[in-house]
Amino acid sequence: MADISSNFLGIKSPNPFWLASAPPTDKKLNVLRAFEAGWGGVVWKTLGTQVKNVSSRYSAVDYHGSRVMGFNNIELISDRPLDINLREIKEVLKEFPDRALVISLMADNSRESWHELTKKMQDTGAHGLELNFGCPHGMTERGMGAAVGQDPEIARMVVEWVMEIAEIPVITKLTPNVHSVVPTGLASVQAGTNALSLINTIQSVTGIDLDTFVPNPNVAGKSAFGGYCGPAVKPIALKMLATIAQNETTRRVPISGIGGISTWKDAVEFMLLGASNVQVCTAAMKHGFRIVEDMCEGLNYWMEDKGFKTLDDFIGKSVPALTNWEDLDINYHIVANINQDKCIHCGLCYIACEDTSHQSIALDYGKPYNKYTIKEEECVGCNLCKLVCPVDRCITMVEQRKGDEYLNWKDFQRLGLPLNDH
Amino acid sequence: MSITNFRLTTDEYDANFADIHPPFENLAAALVEANRCLFCYDAPCIKSCPTSIDVPKFIKQITTENIKGSAHTIFSSNIMGGGCSRVCPVEKLCEGACVYNLLEEKPIEIARLQRYSTDIAISHKWPLFKRKPSTGKRVAIVGAGPAGLSCAHVLSREGVDVTVYEKESKGGGLMTYGIAAYKVTPAFCEEEVDYILSIGGIEIKYNQTLGENISLAELQSNYDAVYLGIGVGLARQLNIPGEELEGVVDAISFIYDIRSKGFNQVKVGDRVAVIGMGMTAIDAATQAKRLGAKEVTMVYRRTEAEMPCTTVELDLAKLDGCKIIWLAAPKEITGENDHVSQLHCSTMVLGEPDASGRRSPIDAGETIVLNVDMVIKAAGQMPFEALVTSNNIDHQYGKMWVDANSGTSIPGVFAGGDCVNGGKEVVDAVQAGKDGAKGILNYLNVNQPVITNQY
Numbered sequence: 001m002a003d004i005s006s007n008f009l010g011i012k013s014p015n016p017f018w019l020a021s022a023p024p025t026d027k028k029l030n031v032l033r034a035f036e037a038g039w040g041g042v043v044w045k046t047l048g049t050q051v052k053n054v055s056s057r058y059s060a061v062d063y064h065g066s067r068v069m070g071f072n073n074i075e076l077i078s079d080r081p082l083d084i085n086l087r088e089i090k091e092v093l094k095e096f097p098d099r100a101l102v103i104s105l106m107a108d109n110s111r112e113s114w115h116e117l118t119k120k121m122q123d124t125g126a127h128g129l130e131l132n133f134g135c136p137h138g139m140t141e142r143g144m145g146a147a148v149g150q151d152p153e154i155a156r157m158v159v160e161w162v163m164e165i166a167e168i169p170v171i172t173k174l175t176p177n178v179h180s181v182v183p184t185g186l187a188s189v190q191a192g193t194n195a196l197s198l199i200n201t202i203q204s205v206t207g208i209d210l211d212t213f214v215p216n217p218n219v220a221g222k223s224a225f226g227g228y229c230g231p232a233v234k235p236i237a238l239k240m241l242a243t244i245a246q247n248e249t250t251r252r253v254p255i256s257g258i259g260g261i262s263t264w265k266d267a268v269e270f271m272l273l274g275a276s277n278v279q280v281c282t283a284a285m286k287h288g289f290r291i292v293e294d295m296c297e298g299l300n301y302w303m304e305d306k307g308f309k310t311l312d313d314f315i316g317k318s319v320p321a322l323t324n325w326e327d328l329d330i331n332y333h334i335v336a337n338i339n340q341d342k343c344i345h346c347g348l349c350y351i352a353c354e355d356t357s358h359q360s361i362a363l364d365y366g367k368p369y370n371k372y373t374i375k376e377e378e379c380v381g382c383n384l385c386k387l388v389c390p391v392d393r394c395i396t397m398v399e400q401r402k403g404d405e406y407l408n409w410k411d412f413q414r415l416g417l418p419l420n421d422h
Numbered sequence: 423m424s425i426t427n428f429r430l431t432t433d434e435y436d437a438n439f440a441d442i443h444p445p446f447e448n449l450a451a452a453l454v455e456a457n458r459c460l461f462c463y464d465a466p467c468i469k470s471c472p473t474s475i476d477v478p479k480f481i482k483q484i485t486t487e488n489i490k491g492s493a494h495t496i497f498s499s500n501i502m503g504g505g506c507s508r509v510c511p512v513e514k515l516c517e518g519a520c521v522y523n524l525l526e527e528k529p530i531e532i533a534r535l536q537r538y539s540t541d542i543a544i545s546h547k548w549p550l551f552k553r554k555p556s557t558g559k560r561v562a563i564v565g566a567g568p569a570g571l572s573c574a575h576v577l578s579r580e581g582v583d584v585t586v587y588e589k590e591s592k593g594g595g596l597m598t599y600g601i602a603a604y605k606v607t608p609a610f611c612e613e614e615v616d617y618i619l620s621i622g623g624i625e626i627k628y629n630q631t632l633g634e635n636i637s638l639a640e641l642q643s644n645y646d647a648v649y650l651g652i653g654v655g656l657a658r659q660l661n662i663p664g665e666e667l668e669g670v671v672d673a674i675s676f677i678y679d680i681r682s683k684g685f686n687q688v689k690v691g692d693r694v695a696v697i698g699m700g701m702t703a704i705d706a707a708t709q710a711k712r713l714g715a716k717e718v719t720m721v722y723r724r725t726e727a728e729m730p731c732t733t734v735e736l737d738l739a740k741l742d743g744c745k746i747i748w749l750a751a752p753k754e755i756t757g758e759n760d761h762v763s764q765l766h767c768s769t770m771v772l773g774e775p776d777a778s779g780r781r782s783p784i785d786a787g788e789t790i791v792l793n794v795d796m797v798i799k800a801a802g803q804m805p806f807e808a809l810v811t812s813n814n815i816d817h818q819y820g821k822m823w824v825d826a827n828s829g830t831s832i833p834g835v836f837a838g839g840d841c842v843n844g845g846k847e848v849v850d851a852v853q854a855g856k857d858g859a860k861g862i863l864n865y866l867n868v869n870q871p872v873i874t875n876q877y
């Protein structure tokens with residue numbers, strides 16, 4: 001058996017799967033159920049000033065019959081009284097001392113408020129704090145949440161305030177509603193945060209009801225921009241994570257990966273790109289806490305298969321494989337190949353290439369089945385046909401290098417090589 | 423042994439004749455299936471539908487909940503798309519060609535999806551087509567079956583005024599009078615005919631028989647063109663002794679009765695023999711069983727390898743508990759008191775393959791005897807040869823000869839459907855009607871492009 005236990009800034013948990021700060025971690029009852037189900041840790045739903053939530057508050061994007069590919073909410077931070085939350089946190093800590101319990105917080109924009117709130121949190125005995133610089137709706141109108149995360153200087157200031165009195169590890173949670181997460185990440189690290197987490201939700205409009213003409217979710221005939229999350233945001237979250245993992249400064253602190261993680265495979269991808277652990281919200285809201293069982297087992301078997309003994313053996317392993325476009329090898333060339341035994345003659349590769357790519361597939365008309373073959377000279381190796389082919393491993397890309405040597409764009413230009421030679 | 427009606431209760435009849443291909447229950451179920459469709463390019467399912475319905479397009483339209491668009495796509499290729507979705511032998515047509523078969527997965531339920539859209543369109547009476555302004559041209563159509571109605575619809579869309587002469591008192595042809603009752607209901611057939619007529623410009627004159635009430639010459643002089651879609655109507659005789667005995671019936675009239683009278687009005691024996699192994703034979707056998715016959719035995723001269731029906735149809739008969747005797751040819755029917763009591767058959771063996779590769783049965787010299795009280799003959803149908811001959815139309819064994827424009831040997835007289843192809847499926851007759859309309863429009867110089875799948 002591999003060892004999947006996690007140590008994030010000294011905060012230990014039996015596995016790297018934490019529940020993100022959101023409704024699943026909003027109260028004792030939920031968190032106890034989560035720990036019973038096997039979750040390694042939780043980030044308690046953000047606590048702060050008194051708020052009131054509306055209904056409805058969620059909407060979703062379905063795709064091709066799959067429900068909740070993307071999830072959207074216009075929920076604010078916890079609307080339960082602070083005292084009750086703090087008392088419940090203490091109770092949970094007693095019942096499950098082996099699990100990670102981090103509290104998310106968001107205070108008004110003053111040093112006193114952050115100090116006061118931070119102290120109250122620390123008094124519970126929680127293992128860490130997460131600064132919510134990301135809530136994209138409601139709170140921003142009051143200058144909080146994403147409004148902080150969007151301005152590196154304000155973020156720096158708030159982190160400094162918190163670090164003045166913090167006695168437990170502090171994680172700063174970044175908003176994706178910026179052109180780059182690096183400036184705020186950098187400012188926070190420079191201001192002393194112990195770790196970063198990302199992403200919070202992405203501002204969105206999930207859709208509009210074609211009968212009522214009101215965007216979703218509908219609150220008495222009106223709607224508001226919400227925060228987007230779930231499987232649909234994973235690629236964006238991974239990209240943002242990678243930029244933090246690549247930056248000289250920000251990569252020095254541990255990163256907690258968040259955004260669209262639903263399975264152990266998603267989690268491994270985040271960890272390969274530099275996350276030390278992961279947080280999950282939408283997947284748990286869609287399926288309940290029981291998904292963690294498979295997450296733990298799947299991770300374990302994968303690590304065993306790959307020969308990894310601990311999480312550290314693979315965290316960040318894929319980061320070096322991401323480089324700049326101009327460093328890619330131009331002499332590397334692949335062409336598509338259709339396995340005629342597997343082909344079911346659906347023509348999807350053909351029409352995709354014909355209409356939108358390089359007209360590299362030949363069609364031999366037949367009744368009822370056409371035959372499709374690759375015109376190798378025309379194929380630019382773009383991958384499109386392989387991506388649209390519905391049959392597993394029917395189209396493969398075969399390497400046909402243009403030259404033995406590695407040649408990148410800078411060298412290509414320097415040597416004055418001709419364009420469009422293939 | 424007896425041959426009698428009222429064998430079952432109303433509930434039993436209803437249960438026995440309930441829809442064998444039930445529709446999707448709701449949008450969600452249709453969506454799940456529709457979303458499986460790959461939206462193939464130049465899809466084999468289109469090429470294997472005789473009317474070339476743009477299957478991927480109409481299925482895609484279901485996935486986007488564009489049901490009107492979906493129904494329009496279907497009906498613009500096949501105005502009987504609703505009926506076809508219930509009666510097409512899809513295993514050898516569209517669904518048989520679906521690429522999923524090559525993945526050894528269940529093909530897309532094309533017909534059921536087709537039914538989903540068309541049922542909604544028909545029940546809401548969506549006016550999906552608009553006639554072009556009248557061209558002043560008038561065409562007479564004989565026969566309100568699938569061929570005639572499809573021809574009429576295309577002509578009317580193009581602004582031609584159509585009069586249909588039909589010998590029965592209802593439209594739909596064999597759709598109304600021939601198809602097994604567990605595939606379509608009389609109510610649906612009526613709705614379908616009404617829906618086709620709702621475009622306007624088509625008048626049906628019922629109880630008008632060509633050759634009796636009206637003549638071809640009259641039609642030729644009163645109309646700019648004539649289309650014959652009269653089907654094949656006569657059951658083939660066996661030409662064996664005893665055929666005149668009481669209790670020996672032909673499948674067409676047996677089924678006609680089931681379709682036109684109530685189920686409880688149709689007499690059926692305790693022990694029934696059905697002769698033949700085509701679609702009509704299967705329909706006769708299964709429906710005899712469902713009417714309450716105790717034992718139904720199908721008798722066929724050749725083997726399963728040569729049978730004209732599909733395996734799906736054969737399985738239907740087997741599931742209904744029909745017995746099958748392969749390699750037996752009816753030789754004589756004997757009776758008691760003028761009523762059939764025994765069917766005598768010669769056992770057969772298959773001979774050498776003939777030029778077409780089909781192995782013909784030869785008498786093996788032994789006889790088997792079945793005790794029966796009813797014999798249903800389904801040995802094929804014959805065209806209305808006398809009618810065709812008397813009007814001097816060129817033909818082959820009674821099947822009218824037509825050129826590439828669906829024209830018969832008489833200028834201005836066109837034909838199609840079963841009366842030309844000798845008897846295929848509804849969907850072929852619908853296509854024949856479209857082809858006939860195209861030929862007529864060319865002949866009349868009504869100069870617009872006809873019958874595309876596009877808007």
Ligand SMILES: Cc1cc2nc3c(=O)[nH]c(=O)nc-3n(C[C@H](O)[C@H](O)[C@H](O)COP(=O)(O)OP(=O)(O)OC[C@H]3O[C@@H](n4cnc5c(N)ncnc54)[C@H](O)[C@@H]3O)c2cc1C
Pocket residue numbers: 509510511564565566567568569570587588589590593594595596597600601602605630631632633651652653654655674677701702705809838839840841845846847848849851
């Ligand atoms: C028992 C049986 C079961 C079948 N089951 C199926 C099935 O499950 N699926 C399928 O796709 N196909 C089935 N078919 C075949 C299908 O019904 C025919 O291919 C189709 O109906 C042919 O259409 P049509 O318009 O050419 O002819 P028909 O449907 O035969 O229509 C001809 C019309 O012309 C009328 N007519 C004939 N003579 C005259 C006249 N002299 N004057 C005026 N009117 C006249 C008739 O009354 C009829 O209304 C079945 C056929 C039979 C016999």
Ligand SMILES: Cc1cc2nc3c(=O)[nH]c(=O)nc-3n(C[C@H](O)[C@H](O)[C@H](O)COP(=O)(O)O)c2cc1C
Pocket residue numbers: 020021022023045046071072073075076077078104132134135173199200201229230231233258259260261279280281282283
């Ligand atoms: C309904 C809902 C409420 C949320 N509330 C908070 C919150 O109070 N504080 C916070 O930091 N993030 C909050 N989030 C964001 C999540 O913690 C997480 O960052 C985001 O959902 C992305 O992860 P996922 O794709 O796994 O859902 C909320 C998300 C949802 C769906």
Ligand code: SF4
Pocket residue numbers: 338339342343344345346347348349350372385388389390391394395
């Ligand atoms: S997409 Fe794949 S299965 Fe379809 S025709 Fe192309 S190679 Fe064949």
Ligand code: SF4
Pocket residue numbers: 470471472473474475477500503506507510512515516517532533536849
């Ligand atoms: S008309 Fe018949 S063959 Fe054509 S697509 Fe529909 S069900 Fe299939």
Ligand code: SF4
Pocket residue numbers: 346458459460461462465466467468477478481519520521522530532
């Ligand atoms: S062949 Fe099958 S999968 Fe392809 S378009 Fe037709 S129904 Fe859809």
